[in-house]
Amino acid sequence: SESFVPMAAAAAARPAETVLAPIKESPPLPGFEGPEKTIEIDFVPGVGPADGLRAVTRESWDAILAHAACTILVEHRAPTIDAYVLSESSLFVMSHKLLIKTCGTTTLLLVLPEVLKAAEELGLKVEWLCYSRKDFLFPKHQKFP
Incomplete structure (x- = not known):
């Protein structure tokens, strides 16, 4: 596991093209879309392995995200x-x-089936799930879903 590095130091240690490269081509926003989208999931305590969702690997999180x-x-x-x-x-x-909290034009709802699949593979059972978001500044620039 990596040691904790302050965000500014981590960004400075990476090549600029890695930090600034867009993930997907999308129309330019008229400004920054700051309101966050949030998924919060509680799993039934005592069900599944003791480390629960922490057993999901970094590579799996990369694929899910x-x-x-x-x-x-x-x-x-x-x-x-x-x-x-x-x-x-x-x-x-x-x-x-x-x-999970994301902002910008992310498609956060698309991770939900993947997270639930990973949890099911670990034998975890959902106790509570919530998706929330604030009003978007630029709703026409949001990607579906």
């Missing part, structure tokens, strides 16, 4: 939580809880 058109920039693993700084916000993974 590709569906939302965002990437992991920085990863930090602590005793009870894995935190990821994404190109479009954040991902927090605990044994029986997941929180």
Whole structure:
């Protein structure tokens, strides 16, 4: 696992084209789309392996997040939580809880089937699921779904 590196230092250590490269071609926005989209999932405690969703590999998270058109920039693993700084916000993974926040024109809902599939493969059962978002500044520039 990588050691924690402050975001500015991580960005400075990467070539500019890696940090600034667009994930997908899309029409230019008239400004930054800041309101976040959030998926929060609680899994039934005591069901599945003790490390629960934390057993999902970095490579699997990379593949899952590709569906939302965002990437992991920085990863930090602590005793009870894995935190990821994404190109479009954040991902927090605990044994029986997941929180993904994205902004911009990400397609966050497209990760949901992939996350649920990974959880099912681990024997986890969903206890509660919530998707939320604020009003978009540029709704016509959002991609479906």
